[in-house]
Amino acid sequence: MQRIGVFVCWCGSNIAATVDVKAVAEALKSEPGVVYSADYQYMCSQAGQDLIKEAVKEHNLTGIVVCSCSPRMHEATFRKTAAAAGLNPYMVEIANIREQCSWVHKDIPSGTEKAIILGKAAVAKVNLNTPLTPGESPVTKRALVIGGGIAGIQTALDIADAGFPVDIVEKNPTIGGKMAQLDKTFPTLDCAACILTPKMVDVAQNDKIRIFSYSEVSEIKGFVGNFDVTIRKKARYVKEDVCTGCGLCVEKCPQKKIPNEFNLGMDNRSAIYIPFAQAVPKVATIDAEACTMLKKGKCGLCSKVCTAGAIDYKQQDELISEKYGAIVVATGFNPISMEKFDEYAYSQSKDVITSLEFERLTNAAGPTAGKLLRPSDLKHPHTIVFVQCVGSRCASCAEKGKEYCSKICCMYTAKHAMLTRDKYPDTDVYVFYIDVRTPGKNFDEFYRRAVEEYGVHYIKGMVGKVTPEGDKLKVRASDLLNNKQLNIDADLVVLAAAIEPDKSARPLATMLTASMDTNDFFTEAHPKLRPVESPTAGVFLSGACQGPKDIPETVSQAGAAASKVIGLLAKDKLTGNPCVASSDELMCNGCSSCERVCPYGAISYIDKEFRMPDRTVAIRRVASVNPAVCQGCGACTVACPSGAMDLRGFASGQIMAEVDAICK
Amino acid sequence: MQVKEYKPLIVAFCCNWCSYAGADLAGNNRLSYPADVKIIRVPCSCRVNPMFVLRAFQRGADGVIICGCHPGDCHYTSGNYYTRRRMALLFSMLDYLGIERDRTRLEWVSAAEGAKFAATMNDFVEKVTALGENKRLEDLRCKK
Numbered sequence: 001m002q003r004i005g006v007f008v009c010w011c012g013s014n015i016a017a018t019v020d021v022k023a024v025a026e027a028l029k030s031e032p033g034v035v036y037s038a039d040y041q042y043m044c045s046q047a048g049q050d051l052i053k054e055a056v057k058e059h060n061l062t063g064i065v066v067c068s069c070s071p072r073m074h075e076a077t078f079r080k081t082a083a084a085a086g087l088n089p090y091m092v093e094i095a096n097i098r099e100q101c102s103w104v105h106k107d108i109p110s111g112t113e114k115a116i117i118l119g120k121a122a123v124a125k126v127n128l129n130t131p132l133t134p135g136e137s138p139v140t141k142r143a144l145v146i147g148g149g150i151a152g153i154q155t156a157l158d159i160a161d162a163g164f165p166v167d168i169v170e171k172n173p174t175i176g177g178k179m180a181q182l183d184k185t186f187p188t189l190d191c192a193a194c195i196l197t198p199k200m201v202d203v204a205q206n207d208k209i210r211i212f213s214y215s216e217v218s219e220i221k222g223f224v225g226n227f228d229v230t231i232r233k234k235a236r237y238v239k240e241d242v243c244t245g246c247g248l249c250v251e252k253c254p255q256k257k258i259p260n261e262f263n264l265g266m267d268n269r270s271a272i273y274i275p276f277a278q279a280v281p282k283v284a285t286i287d288a289e290a291c292t293m294l295k296k297g298k299c300g301l302c303s304k305v306c307t308a309g310a311i312d313y314k315q316q317d318e319l320i321s322e323k324y325g326a327i328v329v330a331t332g333f334n335p336i337s338m339e340k341f342d343e344y345a346y347s348q349s350k351d352v353i354t355s356l357e358f359e360r361l362t363n364a365a366g367p368t369a370g371k372l373l374r375p376s377d378l379k380h381p382h383t384i385v386f387v388q389c390v391g392s393r394c395a396s397c398a399e400k401g402k403e404y405c406s407k408i409c410c411m412y413t414a415k416h417a418m419l420t421r422d423k424y425p426d427t428d429v430y431v432f433y434i435d436v437r438t439p440g441k442n443f444d445e446f447y448r449r450a451v452e453e454y455g456v457h458y459i460k461g462m463v464g465k466v467t468p469e470g471d472k473l474k475v476r477a478s479d480l481l482n483n484k485q486l487n488i489d490a491d492l493v494v495l496a497a498a499i500e501p502d503k504s505a506r507p508l509a510t511m512l513t514a515s516m517d518t519n520d521f522f523t524e525a526h527p528k529l530r531p532v533e534s535p536t537a538g539v540f541l542s543g544a545c546q547g548p549k550d551i552p553e554t555v556s557q558a559g560a561a562a563s564k565v566i567g568l569l570a571k572d573k574l575t576g577n578p579c580v581a582s583s584d585e586l587m588c589n590g591c592s593s594c595e596r597v598c599p600y601g602a603i604s605y606i607d608k609e610f611r612m613p614d615r616t617v618a619i620r621r622v623a624s625v626n627p628a629v630c631q632g633c634g635a636c637t638v639a640c641p642s643g644a645m646d647l648r649g650f651a652s653g654q655i656m657a658e659v660d661a662i663c664k
Numbered sequence: 665m666q667v668k669e670y671k672p673l674i675v676a677f678c679c680n681w682c683s684y685a686g687a688d689l690a691g692n693n694r695l696s697y698p699a700d701v702k703i704i705r706v707p708c709s710c711r712v713n714p715m716f717v718l719r720a721f722q723r724g725a726d727g728v729i730i731c732g733c734h735p736g737d738c739h740y741t742s743g744n745y746y747t748r749r750r751m752a753l754l755f756s757m758l759d760y761l762g763i764e765r766d767r768t769r770l771e772w773v774s775a776a777e778g779a780k781f782a783a784t785m786n787d788f789v790e791k792v793t794a795l796g797e798n799k800r801l802e803d804l805r806c807k808k
Binding site: 070 | 673675680681682684685687688690691692694695696697698699702703704705706707708710711712713714715716719720723724725733736737738739740741742743746750774775776777782
């Protein structure tokens with residue numbers, strides 16, 4: 001028989017306002033096994049934890065029930081308390097009487113009654129708890145960073161700085177990500193390339209960092225500390241270690257009409273290309289879909305001009321297997337497609353562009369060498385209309401836009417407007433907005449400067465329609481503050497497109513078994529207290545893959561993710577989750593049902609000798625669970641026809657006892 | 665004579681990663697639903713043995729709801745697919761035994777769907793309340 005202590009938390013007034021905590025403590029006193037019951041204002045505080053520790057000693061408790069907030073919040077806290085008091089940490093159960101009781105029910109009698117029932121269920125479960133000891137597993141001291149944008153770069157640099165080897169996997173031919181495409185950065189207006197490219201060089205020169213560019217993660221197996229990852233290094237038809245990046249092949253390539261992704265299709269590149277001058281690694285890549293040699297077997301000019309002999313038309317995709325202790329996801333974002341936003345005539349006119357295209361237009365390394373010229377006729381635009389929230393905060397148009405605020409658009413539009421007025425004071429600049437959101441250090445000052453010093457016309461209201469007419473764009477918009485319709489003849493319309501997670505994120509989340517929200521942003525383990533960890537152990541989040549972010553926030557999150565990784569890799573051994581499946585070998589009939597449903601391949605079959613009653617020895621095939629691989633989902637326990645398989649910590653008997661307690 | 669208002673007894677099995685977190689979120693956002701719903705935490709919806717559901721009805725539950733991650737979002741990759749198949753069979757068998765379809769439900773609630781959790785529970789409780797007490801499977805020997 002257990003000796004159980006029940007500890008009911010008031011959580012200030014969070015619980016005590018709708019649950020009579022004294023009555024709960026009193027009612028649970030008479031439950032089987034309960035020898036002590038108490039209530040306290042804040043059980044999770046030092047004093048509350050001391051109360052538990054003292055009670056364990058004084059009353060010789062073997063099990064603890066804490067009626068408090070969600071176990072997702074403080075289960076770990078109270079397990080530590082139990083361990084400090086000399087109890088097995090898995091002898092603790094939490095009755096969730098805050099999130100699932102006091103916060104959702106309004107009246108005291110029904111709240112109290114439910115709290116008592118939840119407490120009884122927890123007591124019934126603890127009565128059947130057994131001490132569990134987690135297994136240990138080694139830690140591979142190498143980290144994988146998926147994505148080579150500023151988030152991935154900063155994370156990798158910080159991890160390498162602590163002395164651990166890091167690999168970056170980047171799907172594009174170069175690292176740098178979106179930041180490499182930007183012109184200036186708000187609110188300081190320093191040039192993106194000037195602050196990013198030195199970091200890219202640092203990555204290339206750091207002997208702890210390997211870059212797998214033009215590569216994708218194709219398989220992830222294993223668990224925290226022991227991930228087995230397969231990386232597919234796509235054939236770039238250029239020997240990376242031989243190519244010097246001289247660019248002669250790029251110059252000579254006769255296929256020059258391929259839309260240049262780096263400039264968002266606003267100019268062309270050749271079939272063999274280096275995305276931009278500061279690319280890292282600075283190695284040419286052949287676009288297999290555009291190269292005549294690879295398509296038709298004719299040409300081969302690049303191979304002839306390459307003095308280093310780096311071209312290899314026979315190169316194949318290469319699969320690289322590596323072990324990692326931790327994985328950082330830094331897959332970043334993309335602007336959403338503007339195709340569905342017909343009202344802005346994006347697909348009808350070349351002079352309706354997105355903000356990222358505007359960045360390239362104003363970038364000295366861009367298609368117009370930094371001169372602000374409209375894409376259609378390369379004339380200088382005199383009236384520019386910026387439209388904010390295109391697809392953002394779009395609850396009513398969820399099928400084409402996003403419900404959330406993309407966060408960065410207000411600031412970059414202020415930057416674009418300001419820079420335009422600064423360079424071309426003869427230009428009229430209009431910004432249409434729903435709200436201007438500028439929380440952040442020096443952000444609001446920046447926006448005020450755009451309005452007050454640079455004379456940008458900020459108009460509250462949305463653009464209803466953009467119609468191309470001759471060489472003008474007729475913009476019809478509403479001015480909500482003055483309550484009138486506006487008609488503007490614009491030369492250029494810039495759409496602040498909402499941002500969304502990169503398309504590669506969803507399949508990656510499936511491989512990682514990491515959770516995502518409905519918008520495909522990765523979910524953090526706790527929105528406030530564990531913002532850079534994924535709920536999946538050993539997987540960390542960096543940058544815009546977790547939510548819309550600007551560069552300073554991304555860099556700080558990257559550093560935070562790196563410090564978490566370093567903390568993990570600094571350990572020699574990891575303690576695992578003891579709540580794993582285990583099979584009663586005497587009941588197992590070796591049918592393989594459990595093996596077939598296990599998503600982790602944690603179950604194998606072994607031939608085992610059994611002593612039979614007639615003193616003979618029989619060899620039987622029985623299931624055996626590898627506790628280091630088992631994640632404890634319990635699929636096998638239900639599949640097992642003989643009831644041999646059970647899950648520690650969530651045993652059938654325990655759950656049944658909870659059901660009984662609730663239905664009493 | 666005073667008639668006591670009928671309060672159904674609902675057992676909800678919630679997976680730890682999505683639905684239990686969704687229930688927590690409903691709490692964080694103070695989205696109320698009837699106190700008749702009692703939640704049991706399981707690691708994954710696929711941990712719910714049909715036996716548990718039968719046991720609940722045997723012991724007098726009026727409705728049982730199982731909540732898991734959305735298809736494709738299972739923390740354990742594929743657990744909720746097993747649940748979906750198992751519960752489809754179980755619920756149709758229960759229907760055959762006279763446990764009305766509205767007394768059983770399988771619902772996908774993500775960790776971000778606090779509002780959906782509360783709405784689901786409100787709706788489920790309403791449906792079960794309309795059906796009244798479950799007497800079909802209740803084992804009176806279990807009652808003192």
